[in-house]
Amino acid sequence: MKRFILLAAASSLSVLAMIGPSKADISDIEVLFVRTDEDGNMSLSKAEVLKMAITQFNLVDENGSGALESGEVGELSSDGEFKDNDTDGDGALSIEEVVIEKLADYDRADTNLDGELSLDEVKKSYGEPKATP
């Protein structure tokens, strides 16, 4: 299952924490959600998600090449998600590849098909939180 990995890649949140539900903390998802929800209506529009994705992309693209190379994403470059998102297999993620992936993530996460992502939908897209013992 794909996740909003790049959305969080350049944030203060741990990159690794955002890769999988086993490592993700639900409160981190809430922080990310609020940051992305620019108009504060507790719902993420496609425009908000893409804007955040592009902002994060530019932050991660330190050398301004318009692509995220392995040196810029660190450990993520060896992650299956990175290779999966790298559709042309050149070892870097272009903005087009990121946007295509974001839109696919978005559609997958929008389970009630209303064109907006609620916090519940975002949480579910990361996987259900583990039951606390």
Ligand SMILES: [Ca+2]
């Ligand atoms: Ca919103």
Ligand SMILES: [Ca+2]
């Ligand atoms: Ca770059």
Ligand SMILES: [Ca+2]
């Ligand atoms: Ca590529």
Ligand SMILES: [Ca+2]
């Ligand atoms: Ca929805």
